[in-house]
Amino acid sequence: xxxxxxxxxxxxxxxxxxxxxxxxxxxxxxxxxxxxxxxxxxxxxxxxxxxxxxxxxxxxxxxxxxxxxxxxxxxxxxxxxxxxxxxxxxxxxxxxxxxxxxxxxxxxxxxxxxxxxxxxxxxxxxxxxxxxxxxxxxxxxxxxxxxxxxxxxxxxxxxxxxxxxxxxxxxxxxxxxxxxxxxxxxxxxxxxxxxxxxxxxxxxxxxxxxxxxxxx
Amino acid sequence: xxxxxxxxxxxxxxxxxxxxxxxxxxxxxxxxxxxxxxxxxxxxxxxxxxxxxxxxxxxxxxxxxxxxxxxxxxxxxxxxxxxxxxxxxxxxxxxxxxxxxxxxxxxxxxxxxxxxxxxxxxxxxxxxxxxxxxxxxxxxxxxxxxxxxxxxxxxxxxxxxxxxxxxxxxxxxxxxxxxxxxxxxxxxxxxxxxxxxxxxxxxxxxxxxxxxxxxx
Numbered sequence: 172x173x174x175x176x177x178x179x180x181x182x183x184x185x186x187x188x189x190x191x192x193x194x195x196x197x198x199x200x201x202x203x204x205x206x207x208x209x210x211x212x213x214x215x216x217x218x219x220x221x222x223x224x225x226x227x228x229x230x231x232x233x234x235x236x237x238x239x240x241x242x243x244x245x246x247x248x249x250x251x252x253x254x255x256x257x258x259x260x261x262x263x264x265x266x267x268x269x270x271x272x273x274x275x276x277x278x279x280x281x282x283x284x285x286x287x288x289x290x291x292x293x294x295x296x297x298x299x300x301x302x303x304x305x306x307x308x309x310x311x312x313x314x315x316x317x318x319x320x321x322x323x324x325x326x327x328x329x330x331x332x333x334x335x336x337x338x339x340x341x342x343x344x345x346x347x348x349x350x351x352x353x354x355x356x357x358x359x360x361x362x363x364x365x366x367x368x369x370x371x372x373x374x375x376x377x378x379x380x381x382x383x384x385x386x387x
Numbered sequence: 388x389x390x391x392x393x394x395x396x397x398x399x400x401x402x403x404x405x406x407x408x409x410x411x412x413x414x415x416x417x418x419x420x421x422x423x424x425x426x427x428x429x430x431x432x433x434x435x436x437x438x439x440x441x442x443x444x445x446x447x448x449x450x451x452x453x454x455x456x457x458x459x460x461x462x463x464x465x466x467x468x469x470x471x472x473x474x475x476x477x478x479x480x481x482x483x484x485x486x487x488x489x490x491x492x493x494x495x496x497x498x499x500x501x502x503x504x505x506x507x508x509x510x511x512x513x514x515x516x517x518x519x520x521x522x523x524x525x526x527x528x529x530x531x532x533x534x535x536x537x538x539x540x541x542x543x544x545x546x547x548x549x550x551x552x553x554x555x556x557x558x559x560x561x562x563x564x565x566x567x568x569x570x571x572x573x574x575x576x577x578x579x580x581x582x583x584x585x586x587x588x589x590x591x592x593x594x595x596x597x598x599x600x601x602x603x
Binding site (some may be wrong): 197260272275277278281282283310316317318319321324349350351352356359360362363364365366367368370372373374376378379380381382383384385386387 | 420488493494497498501508526533534535537540565566568569572574575576578579580581582583584585586589590592594595596597598599600601602603
């Protein structure tokens with residue numbers, strides 16, 4: 172499958188590398204066509220890997236991943252171009268974390284809104300699916316590194332888009348994916364980040380996830 | 388042990404009943420001394436159960452539980468009286484949920500503050516411990532209703548107070564309690580509520596909890 176990745180940071184790099192390893196053709200997009208990190212990634216990842224502008228990545232992909240930092244996501248998606256996003260599955264992995272006051276971060280969007288919804292409103296023809304934003308990128312692409320069963324969440328207005336993303340996540344090894352409902356439920360998973368960050372600080376590692384357990 | 392409970396709702400009732408069943412002397416406090424729900428509870432709970440005003444409950448208890456709704460907690464604690472709270476362990480079970488716009492609720496305090504911190508600032512001589520706010524009251528007092536291992540969080544500035552609360556929680560059956568740090572970490576657990584509420588809506592039950600799993 173042709174996939175576009177927005178963002179050259181650790182999350183974009185990790186997801187792009189995983190997708191290439193699974194045989195997909197992946198274009199990593201950034202603000203400029205000659206971004207150093209994207210160039211290095213494409214050279215190292217080899218066959219199936221390419222890079223370009225946000226618009227190049229958006230044109231290339233049938234499925235797109237927003238791996239930019241939350242504060243820059245809207246600008247990146249605008250650079251990608253609404254026409255290039257229209258009708259496509261846009262997996263929003265970002266969190267609206269604001270580190271301007273140091274650690275732990277606050278959220279730049281929260282409570283009665285979410286980044287996922289903001290993106291869906293700004294690009295109504297994109298089929299936005301919020302997922303993977305509750306875990307570190309190593310866990311995203313290798314859920315088996317966490318022992319036992321543990322859960323991922325998914326939110327979005329388009330059932331077919333969520334289904335397609337679930338299939339892709341299953342190819343990463345995700346067996347348990349909780350569908351919370353429409354894109355407004357992204358408020359729930361984005362709002363979990365302040366707890367995630369404090370657990371990360373208490374544990375001294377980001378290599379964890381939660382397993383939801385119900386009474387029987 | 389003498390324990391004071393602020394609040395006559397389902398959370399206060401469930402915790403008060405559990406504490407009486409464990410042999411503690413529990414006074415349930417509310418705005419008025421003749422509150423109908425508190426009177427009924429005390430009559431039904433029997434020996435060890437009493438009721439009165441918020442100030443009565445605060446005077447009675449060595450450990451106090453704030454089980455009022457988050458929007459009313461400060462007023463209730465003011466009615467209890469700062470002098471009656473001074474030096475005592477105050478377990479803050481409440482969440483600042485705002486249902487004024489319907490379901491799901493928003494948070495009336497969030498992001499760069501929390502209810503737990505607000506209470507600690509307002510009553511600096513109280514030893515505030517935030518815990519139990521990430522689960523339904525049935526799970527609070529009977530963790531074994533959830534199969535397998537699952538976790539509770541605790542936040543507070545006073546290590547001895549947290550230790551005392553952990554002992555009390557152990558008597559409920561809590562084996563896994565994650566100490567997130569000082570009271571500012573209550574931002575993490577209160578911020579989890581929007582995810583909890585959406586899981587509750589997706590599952591159709593509040594009878595669940597999360598288990599934190601780390602890579603090995």
